[in-house]
Amino acid sequence: xxxxxxxxxxxxxxxxxxxxxxxxxxxxxxxxxxxxxxxxxxxxxxxxxxxxxxxxxxxxxxxxxxxxxxxxxxxxxxxxxxxxxxxxxxxxxxxxxxxxxxxxxxxxxxxxxxxxxxxxxxxxxxxxxxxxxxxxxxxxxxxxxxxxxxxxxxxxxxxxxxxxxxxxxxxxxxxxxxxxxxxxxxxxxxxxxxxxxxxxxxxxxxxxxxxxx
Numbered sequence: 157x158x159x160x161x162x163x164x165x166x167x168x169x170x171x172x173x174x175x176x177x178x179x180x181x182x183x184x185x186x187x188x189x190x191x192x193x194x195x196x197x198x199x200x201x202x203x204x205x206x207x208x209x210x211x212x213x214x215x216x217x218x219x220x221x222x223x224x225x226x227x228x229x230x231x232x233x234x235x236x237x238x239x240x241x242x243x244x245x246x247x248x249x250x251x252x253x254x255x256x257x258x259x260x261x262x263x264x265x266x267x268x269x270x271x272x273x274x275x276x277x278x279x280x281x282x283x284x285x286x287x288x289x290x291x292x293x294x295x296x297x298x299x300x301x302x303x304x305x306x307x308x309x310x311x312x313x314x315x316x317x318x319x320x321x322x323x324x325x326x327x328x329x330x331x332x333x334x335x336x337x338x339x340x341x342x343x344x345x346x347x348x349x350x351x352x353x354x355x356x357x358x359x360x361x362x363x364x365x366x367x368x369x
Contacts (some may be wrong), residue, residue, distance in 0.1 A: 162210050165359040166272070166325075170210050171358065172227060176237065179317075179352065180237070196210060205219075227252070228314065237317065244308065258289075259293045266329045267322065270328060306345075320343060
């Protein structure tokens with residue numbers, strides 16, 4: 157059965173799931189959500205996900221939301237990119253929670269403010285504050301990767317796939333890979349995994365028809 161991923165190309169959280177599906181060889185197809193025109197907040201979409209967010213994954217008769225939940229479920233179902241013990245599962249969960257609280261959410265917000273809001277509506281005083289918070293998060297991740305190839309254990313896991321997602325997007329949000337050499341090398345290692353694709357290549361099918369090419 158082909159899984160359905162409700163998503164749009166600019167969503168780093170959706171990219172996490174699309175990348176996991178692709179790397180594990182799980183058949184999937186995108187269902188485009190017109191986020192920028194308010195579809196995620198529509199009554200029809202809230203019937204699918206009351207939280208009004210992507211990603212949403214429909215698979216095996218279930219509807220799953222929140223990227224961390226989806227990644228953990230896919231790891232269990234496929235036997236790939238998960239922990240090999242309770243201790244490893246706990247460590248993966250620790251990094252998933254940190255990512256959602258300290259990294260991905262902050263990048264997503266900062267990137268949105270800097271690139272997808274009309275310039276006259278951007279809260280310019282907020283952006284440096286957000287970037288300061290992100291610098292602290294980059295420091296933690298860069299230092300953690302100084303003596304290891306992967307975030308957890310000696311192999312890639314869903315912790316890596318979650319943490320990396322927004323860092324591949326080209327829009328400016330105050331992140332330069334050259335400033336963070338251990339993160340930079342880690343992103344290269346992830347990009348070398350068989351089947352990896354850049355977000356806008358992998359998610360191209362999730363673009364609206366007018367912009368697909």
